[in-house]
Amino acid sequence: MKLRGTIGALLGAVALLAVCAAPARAGVPFNCVQAATLTLSCTGGFTASATETFRFTLMGGITLGTTDCVPVFCTNTAAPVVVECNVTCNPFAPVTNPNCDDVLSAMVTQIGNCIDANLTGNFQWIPVSGAPGSILIQSQIPFYCCVCWETTTGPSACGSGFGIPIGNCPVYNLCDGIDGNEANDIVDFVSGIGIECLDAVCPPSATPTPTETAVPPTETPTESATETSTDTVTETPTETPIPPTETVTETPTDTVTETATPTSTEPPFVCVQAGNLVFECAGEISPNALPVTVRIAQGVSSATQCGPTVCNETPFFECTLDLAALADPNPGDQTPFSCDDALNSIVSQVLDCISMQSGGSLVASTAGQPLGTIYIQGETPFHCCLCTNEVPGISCSTPFAWPLDFCPLYNLGDGIPGNEETDFSGFTNGIGVSCVDALCPEPTATPTETETSFTATPTETGVVPTFTPTETSPGATPTPGCDSGLYLLLSNGQIERIGHPVVIDINGISPPFPIQDYAKDMERATADDSVSSPTHDLVVLDGAGVAYFVENPGDNIMQDIDSLIPVGGMFPSGRAVDLEMSASSEGFWVLADYGGIYRSGDTKNMGDPSLVPNTDNLGIGADIGFGSFRAGSLPNPGGASLRAVALAVIDVAPADNRADGYIVIDSQGGHYQINPDGSFVAPGTYSGAPANDPAKLLEPDPAQGGYVWPFFPGLDIARDIELFPGTSEGAVVFDGWGGIHPIPVNDPTNGVFYTRNEDPMNPGSLITTVGMRYIVAGFDDPDTAEDESDDTQYGIDAFSIFVDFEFSAGCADGFYTLDKNGVVNVFGAARNMPDELLPAWPLNDHTLDQNAVDIELFAFDETEAGETGF
Numbered sequence: 001m002k003l004r005g006t007i008g009a010l011l012g013a014v015a016l017l018a019v020c021a022a023p024a025r026a027g028v029p030f031n032c033v034q035a036a037t038l039t040l041s042c043t044g045g046f047t048a049s050a051t052e053t054f055r056f057t058l059m060g061g062i063t064l065g066t067t068d069c070v071p072v073f074c075t076n077t078a079a080p081v082v083v084e085c086n087v088t089c090n091p092f093a094p095v096t097n098p099n100c101d102d103v104l105s106a107m108v109t110q111i112g113n114c115i116d117a118n119l120t121g122n123f124q125w126i127p128v129s130g131a132p133g134s135i136l137i138q139s140q141i142p143f144y145c146c147v148c149w150e151t152t153t154g155p156s157a158c159g160s161g162f163g164i165p166i167g168n169c170p171v172y173n174l175c176d177g178i179d180g181n182e183a184n185d186i187v188d189f190v191s192g193i194g195i196e197c198l199d200a201v202c203p204p205s206a207t208p209t210p211t212e213t214a215v216p217p218t219e220t221p222t223e224s225a226t227e228t229s230t231d232t233v234t235e236t237p238t239e240t241p242i243p244p245t246e247t248v249t250e251t252p253t254d255t256v257t258e259t260a261t262p263t264s265t266e267p268p269f270v271c272v273q274a275g276n277l278v279f280e281c282a283g284e285i286s287p288n289a290l291p292v293t294v295r296i297a298q299g300v301s302s303a304t305q306c307g308p309t310v311c312n313e314t315p316f317f318e319c320t321l322d323l324a325a326l327a328d329p330n331p332g333d334q335t336p337f338s339c340d341d342a343l344n345s346i347v348s349q350v351l352d353c354i355s356m357q358s359g360g361s362l363v364a365s366t367a368g369q370p371l372g373t374i375y376i377q378g379e380t381p382f383h384c385c386l387c388t389n390e391v392p393g394i395s396c397s398t399p400f401a402w403p404l405d406f407c408p409l410y411n412l413g414d415g416i417p418g419n420e421e422t423d424f425s426g427f428t429n430g431i432g433v434s435c436v437d438a439l440c441p442e443p444t445a446t447p448t449e450t451e452t453s454f455t456a457t458p459t460e461t462g463v464v465p466t467f468t469p470t471e472t473s474p475g476a477t478p479t480p481g482c483d484s485g486l487y488l489l490l491s492n493g494q495i496e497r498i499g500h501p502v503v504i505d506i507n508g509i510s511p512p513f514p515i516q517d518y519a520k521d522m523e524r525a526t527a528d529d530s531v532s533s534p535t536h537d538l539v540v541l542d543g544a545g546v547a548y549f550v551e552n553p554g555d556n557i558m559q560d561i562d563s564l565i566p567v568g569g570m571f572p573s574g575r576a577v578d579l580e581m582s583a584s585s586e587g588f589w590v591l592a593d594y595g596g597i598y599r600s601g602d603t604k605n606m607g608d609p610s611l612v613p614n615t616d617n618l619g620i621g622a623d624i625g626f627g628s629f630r631a632g633s634l635p636n637p638g639g640a641s642l643r644a645v646a647l648a649v650i651d652v653a654p655a656d657n658r659a660d661g662y663i664v665i666d667s668q669g670g671h672y673q674i675n676p677d678g679s680f681v682a683p684g685t686y687s688g689a690p691a692n693d694p695a696k697l698l699e700p701d702p703a704q705g706g707y708v709w710p711f712f713p714g715l716d717i718a719r720d721i722e723l724f725p726g727t728s729e730g731a732v733v734f735d736g737w738g739g740i741h742p743i744p745v746n747d748p749t750n751g752v753f754y755t756r757n758e759d760p761m762n763p764g765s766l767i768t769t770v771g772m773r774y775i776v777a778g779f780d781d782p783d784t785a786e787d788e789s790d791d792t793q794y795g796i797d798a799f800s801i802f803v804d805f806e807f808s809a810g811c812a813d814g815f816y817t818l819d820k821n822g823v824v825n826v827f828g829a830a831r832n833m834p835d836e837l838l839p840a841w842p843l844n845d846h847t848l849d850q851n852a853v854d855i856e857l858f859a860f861d862e863t864e865a866g867e868t869g870f
Contacts, residue, residue: 030121030124030138030140031140031702031708032124032138032139032140032202032203033139033140033141033142033202033708034138034139034141034142034143034202035136035137035138035139035199035200035201035202035203036136036137036143036145036167036197036198036199036200037128037134037135037136037137037197037198037200038056038111038134038135038136038137038145038195038196038197039128039131039133039134039195039196039197039198040104040107040108040133040134040193040194040195041104041133041172041189041193041194041195042100042101042103042104042133042192042193042194043100043189043190043191043192043193043194044097044100044191045097045176045190045191045192046089046090046092046096046097046098046103046175046176046192052089052149052150052175052177053086053087053088053089053149053150054086054087054089054147054148054149054150054174054175054195055074055084055085055086055087055147055148055149055158055163056084056085056087056111056114056145056146056147056195057074057075057082057083057084057085057145057146057147057148057163058081058082058083058115058123058137058139058143058144058145059073059074059078059079059082059143059144059145059146060079060080060081060082060083060120060122060123060139060141060142060143061079061080061081061141061142061143062078062079062080062142062143062144062355062356063142063143063144063355063713064144064165064167064168064352066165066168066348066349066351066352066628067168067632068168068344068345068348069164069165069168069169069184070165070345070348070349071156071160071162071163071164071322071325071349072144072146072162072163072164072165072349072352073161073162073163073352073353073356073357074146074147074148074158074161074162074163074164075161078161078356078357079356080141081118081120081122081141081143083114083115083118083123084114085110085111085114085115086114087107087110087111088106088107088110089174089175089192089193090103090175091103091106091107091110092106101132103193104132104133104193105132105133107133107193108127108132108133108134108135111125111135112125112127112135115137121140122139122140122141123137123138123139123140123143124137124138124139125137125138126138126203136200136203137197138202138203144165144167144197145165145166145167145197146163146164146165146166147163147164147166147171147174147195148160148162148163148164149171149174149182156182161320164184166195166196166197167196167197167198167199169184169196170184170186170194170195170196171183171184171194171195171196172184172185172186172188172189172192172193172194173188173189173190173191173192173194174192174193174194174195175192175193176191176192177192178191178192269360269363269377269379269619270379270617271363271377271378271379271440271441272378272379272380272381272440273377273378273380273381273382273440274375274376274377274378274437274438274439274440274441275375275376275382275384275405275435275436275437275438276369276373276374276375276376276435276436276438277294277296277350277373277374277376277384277404277433277434277435278372278373278374278408278432278433278434278435278436279343279346279347279350279372279373279431279432279433280343280372280410280427280431280432280433280434281339281340281342281343281372281430281431281432282339282410282411282427282428282429282430282431282432283337283339283414283428283429283430284327284328284331284337284414284429284430285323285324285326285327285328285337285342285413285414285430285431286323286324286327286413286414286415286416286430287324287327287329287415288324288415289323289324289326289327289390289412289413289414289415289430290323290324290388290389290390290413291320291321291322291323291324291388291389292320292321292323292386292387292388292390292412292413292431292433293318293319293320293321293386293387293388293396294318294319294321294350294384294385294386294404294433295311295315295317295318295319295384295385295386295387295401296315296316296317296354296362296376296378296382296383296384297311297312297313297314297315297316297382297383297384297385298313298314298315298316298380298381298382299313299381299382299383300381300383301383301384301385301403301405301406303383303403303405303406304406305406306403306406306407306422307393307402308393308394308400308401308402309385309400309401309402309403309406310399310400310401311383311385311387311399311400311401311403312399315357316354316357316358316361316362316378316382317353317354317356317357317358317362318353318357319349319350319352319353319354320396321346321349321350323412323413323430323431324413326341326342326345326346326413340371342431343371343372344371346372346431347366347371347372347374350364350374351364351366351374351628354374354376361378361379361380362376362377362378362379362382363376363377363378364376364377364627364628365625365627365628366627366628367624367625367626367627367636367637368625375438377440377441383403383405383435384403384404384405384435385401385402385403385404385405386401386402386404386409386433387400387401387402388412390412390413390417390420391409391412391417391420392418404433404434404435405435405436405437407422407434408422408424408432408433408434409421409422409432409433409434410422410423410424410426410427410430410431410432411426411427411428411429411430411431411432412430412431412432412433413430413431414428414429414430414431415430416429441624482808482809482810482811482814482829482830482859482860483499483808483809483810483811483814483830483857483858483859483860484499484500484501484502484810484858484859484860484861484862484863484864485497485498485499485500485501485841485857485858485863486498486499486501486806486816486824486841486855486856486857486858487501487504487506487522487538487855487856487858488818488822488824488844488852488854488855489519489521489522489540489852489853489854489855489856490519490846490849490851490852490853491518491519491851491852491853492518492519492851493518493519493540493542495522495538495540495550496844498824498839498841498842498843498844499839499840499841500841500863500864501857501858501862501863501864502536502858502862502863502864503864504536504537504538504550504551505550505551506538506550506551518542518543519540519541519542519543519853520541520542520543520576520577520578520579520853521540521541521576521577521578521579521853521854522538522539522540522541522579522853522854522856523538523539523541523579523580523581523588523856524536524537524538524539524581524856524858525537525538525539525549525555525581525585526585527549527551527552527555527585528555534585535551535552536858536862537549537550537551537552537555537585538550538551538856539579539581539585539588541576541578541579541590542576543575543576544575544576545559545575545576545590545592545598546559547559547579547588547590547600555585557586557587557588557600557601558600558601559598559600559610560598560600560609560610575592575593575594575621575622576590576591576592576593577591577592577593577643577644577645577646578590578591578644578645578646578647579591580647580648580649582601582602582603582651582657583651583655583656583657584602584657586601586602586657587599587600587601587602587603587604587657588600588601588603589603589647589649589659589662591644591646591647591664592616592644593620593621593622593643593644593645594616594618594620594621594622594624594643594644595615595616595617595618595619595620595621595644595664595666595672596611596612596615596616597611597612597615597647597662597664597674597678598610598611598612599611599612602657603657603658603659604658612659612662612674612676612677612678613677613678614678614679615662615664615674615678618644618664618666618672620642620643620644620666621641621642621643621644622641622643623641624641624642624643625637625640625641625642626640626641626642626668626714626716629642629668629713629714630714631713631714631715631797632714634714634715634791634795634796634797635791635792635793635794635795637795637798638791638793638794638795638798639716639794639795639798639799640667640715640716640795640797640798641667641716641798642666642667642668642716643666643667644664644665644666644667645665645666645667645718645719645720646664646665646718646719646720646721646733647662647663647664647665647721648662648663648665648697648721648722648723648731649661649662650662650663650694650695650697650698650723650728651728652694652727652728658676659676660676660694660695660698661673661674661675661676661681661695661697661698662674662675662676663697663698663721663731665718665720665721665733666718667716667717667718668711668712668713668714668715668716668717668718669709669710669711669712669715669717669718669733669735670711671709673697673698673699673700680700681698681699681700682700683699683700683701683704683706684699684701684704685698685699685700686698686699686705686706687699687701687704687705688705689705691747691749692727692729692730692747692749692750692751693729694723694727694728694729696744697723697728697730697731697743707743707744707745708743708744708745709733709743710733710735710739710741710743712735712797715797716736716795716797716798717735717736717737717797717800718733718734718735718736719734719735719736719800719802719803719804719805720733720734720803720804720805721733721734722734722805722806722807724750724751724752724807725807725809727751729750729751729752730742730743730744730747730750730751730752730753731743731752732752732755732805732807732815734802734804734805734817735800735802736797736800736801736802736803737774737775737776737797737800737801737802738772738773738774738775738802738817738819739774740755740772740805740815740817742755742756748760748761748763751812754767754813754828755815755827757771757827767813767828768827768828768831768834768835769835770834770835770836770837771827772817772825772827772837773817773819773825773837775801775802776796777796777801778790778791778794778795778796778799778800778801779799779800779801779820779821779850801819801820801821801850802817802818802819802820803818803819803820803852803853803854804817804818804853804854804855805817805818806818806855806856806857807857808828808829808830808857808859809857809858809859809862810830810857810859810860810861810862811828811829811830812829813828813829814826814827814828814829814830814831815827815828815830816830816839816855816857818852818854818855819852820846820850820851820852821845821846821847821850821852822843822844822845822846822847822852823838823843824838824839824843824855825837825838826838826839
């Protein structure tokens, strides 16, 4: 959300100065997943007789589906959890023009008391030091803020059910007793008060005190030392990121910018019926236009012809559109009425209605649709209808409405009663509405917004954060010799040996592949093809899901050819994305970008299907766009797609080459915890798992011992997940900007804790003052015209540069990252020197082709005879 005027500047200065918190509920840990700074400002102008109020509302459990400054639902029937605060405009009446600071303090107190009175306990607040009108609101669930007021008869009147989303735009000139002068621009702020609610960062949680309870406290990802934020950015993005030099110095900060809530474990959405709800515009809307209500009701329409039809079945959603509010307020000025603006506003309101009312029974998207068209999918049959007082016989006070799926209706909202048409040739002005049958997608529908309702993520400002060294002593001493070297996979199938790992004949398979972007992943394996004892080898995955042993093709594992992933025409020239080998190297799992998990070899019983059942029904895939879920600051689609990107297979205690559970990560960071039979893990399944047990990664409910996971709403930025080697007790999610997100995020006893750049033996002390690269920028494709890194056109997330994260093979506290340019950065004890990011081995430059895909590490004792590790 953009900061506006001096109020925005004030927020930037004081947002992190919170000094005291509202009392927490005894015995209940508070897990902040979203926060916002509510700020009230004042210019005076209160009258002695002022009695009006305004209502501040927290809509909890949902996120707002629009970034526009338009009325949205703001009632206790539109969200699972609602906190409504009626605020008295002049709490000191009959005093005229009381002191502004006193007024703001009184209003903040009213709102704070209101939040404290909410029995769900989902909200807390903290006053912002030095700003009498500001508080930091924290929530355990997604939410948005809205305001309605009583001094108006328009769409923002509290009785209308709508309000202004003050996270999208502020409201000024409230409480001055003047009806209709409310404004959204600070330059028009002349009297009364102003109010806005901007995204903020959840404050750090206190380290939980150990207790005897069997359920560990809920972790909150608020202090990850290896994650950075835009507050520390000191450089300007360039079109082509330059590989880091040894002089780059970075020190993590505590200002983490992403939080998370558990991924939904509800059954996947299955589309039964689909349709396109189409709004069209043929000219100006009249200021005298009457409201129009669009409804999607359950069941099949009883209509047999155009005309009023009973439409009083239970609605999935009902959305009243105030068309008069879309009319040109100044017909004679130089900014004429815009049909595009009107359609965007209508579509935005309808998407909000669907999101808030349908309860997940409908999924709506505008991705790939013409302007004004909403593609709607339903789990059960539905039909569309419309009511309005503009057309005789379909008043909304009656059970009758217009059957939109049987025939359209045009010339609505033009101020001319009786000229409505059902034939497009008679469409001359105003708005037209129709509902046209459409096909359900294959495989299934996209996830509902409840699976993508989370808080803000790193923004696109900056390149390399420069960190300030501290006086803390390093928590670990680098010990050169952890790893002897690595093998690097390129997207055309070529493999490069870097350093001094054991020699593997990298010419043993047929690549380079004929398709450039076709090699997808590489894993280490052992082979016993015609040799006396097992030997080191590599296995490469191609876009069709075929896995090749590099040096020993005789060890290739039989695959179910009929179930392989189809190739051709799909992004990105294939559908396979990730490979996981079994412990024996006699089997493997392949992840497709639509979520399908395929098994081969000893990872399944004879006769079992190759596909893990139901995993192809996650509702994601190469052809699925973000639609209304796309981050508002980035282009849509902008090269982005919602798809599976990484797979983790839990197989421990002891490893038997069979999955105890799966974790699929999608490009938005959503995680899917899946049982071996393909069903979703039910909340509480692993509630009794002991600390650091791998099963805790499969528990979906943080309230029952599960972890909190990172999530990047609206962004195509998640890239990899890696389990902690050996024990699988924790994991790291890696993003395309270089962000490193340990799971769990704040347990010093877990093996992944050090990836925060904190010493597990002394939490809070940095391991090194030179962190890892974090580049929030796109990059340029040398094979096309320049400026692919222009985020206003392409999106810096979909065109991000980091691709792979790997733990050290020889050290328990080191890891490596890889970017598309072939740059490998090193952390912890695996470093050659404490302050050097690059390994000691020479790297090949792939800046011109940007086709580096994956690396595999070899420990110091896994080196070629006669060579040394460094």
